[in-house]
Amino acid sequence: MRAPLCPATVASVATFRLQGSKVLAVDMTGDAVKAKNGSMVAYDGQMAFKKLSGGGEGIRGMVTRRITGEQMTVMEVKGHGTCWFADRASEINLVNLQGDKLYVESSNLLCTDAGLRTGTSFTGLRGASQGNGLFTTTVEGHGQAAIMSDGPAVVLRVTSQYPLTVDPGAYIAHQGNVRQSFQSGVTFRTFMGEGGGEAFQIRFEGDGLVYVQPSERNTIAGDV
């Protein structure tokens, strides 16, 4: 693995701001961000774009991503100036990370501060019920990230008094220290075509934030 070029004192951190709700502008002063490959729509100043194989997580990360089906093609953007990112007119949401961990599907991750570590983690049944596979991407450290959603995401806080239940198709990401459990409402009625329509749900408990989008991906559970 390559050591970061700038020394540990990363004084200049790229600043993320939204321009409208579908374009992300990142102001950089010699620092770098990791972004979804091909998501740059414009830039101003001096920028260098470099494809990072396997998500820029080194050989081990690359192999893990290949195996887990969480491949993401990522590029590193570095330079001075402003770079604008957008992807298929998806709504973009900014996430602030202060040492906590963000769990997001790789396809919903648009851009992260280069100082954030990305990785993969096992999601268990939730991933299966979403049709996204059993693994998800994690982003960890201090900095900003931008995630995408179909329609503006609603950010819901989970605390110990207020657990939250989410439809797997509307879930996009979560951060903080939350436990998730899988709820199934499948009963004999489901098989008689009289199901509640919300046969699979994910329950979040603990302390953190959950991002949901106002749209449901087609899931196995969607029609049950």
Place this chain on the structure above:
Amino acid sequence: MSAYGAPGPVIHDPMTLPSDDNVNAYTFCVELKGSQWFLQKGKMIAYYGSIDFNGIGHGRLDRLVRTSFHSPLHASDWVVAEGQGKMLLADRAFDVNSYDLEDGNLTIRSGNLLAFQPSLSLKQSIVPGFLTLIGTGKFVAASNGPVVFMEPPIRVDPQALVGWADCPSPCHHYDHEYMTGVMGGLRAMTGIGGTSGEEHQFEFVGAGTVLLQSTETLMADQATGAVPHEAGVPGGHGVSGHQGQHGPQAGVPRFPGQLGDLQRRFGL
């Protein structure tokens, strides 16, 4: 908890979520206090508290269904949410809005209706593909783009129509002048020059409100269920001779410039 810094998006919790109001243009929050709501399957995206979702066919809900649900043939598309908590509804990132009816009636395209309070009763409209809500209460509907409210008399594009309230007379309107004029006739016959696509409208007169969406892209229809096979029932395909062979539903492909059966009626 303030660790998640300020510049990010608005963070909601059960205290800050609105009660029976929009969270943003695309998400609606319903507060349940032991009460019930009807909602279309799969439109719940998240909830706080303890809420049960049961199919309409659930035995315990029979009474509720008897009193406020009169559209039995597509009952399985609807579920009843009941319990305590706040529930978020959304539909494919379409705009959602809530509407209050006070001892009124409103007819809406079936695919647009998301949820309603049981104090309203749901019925199939005589107009195929539409549902009618009667009574007092709140309902939530989706639309492709924001909804515009218009007062009759008005003629509207069929694709832009979301629904109407209190108007007694929705009917078809054809632009005779255009279709029978020399140029119009030529165009209609030959297809040369095409048609404007606006020769056919829905017309509303009388007192009431017409709801329009701001695009002509329809939302997918939800089945409203079949109507009884009886003569005189529109869409019922009863014994009546003309039934079932008119209208674009007949399955005959349309060509540009072809005005359908009207051409025949006008001798074109």
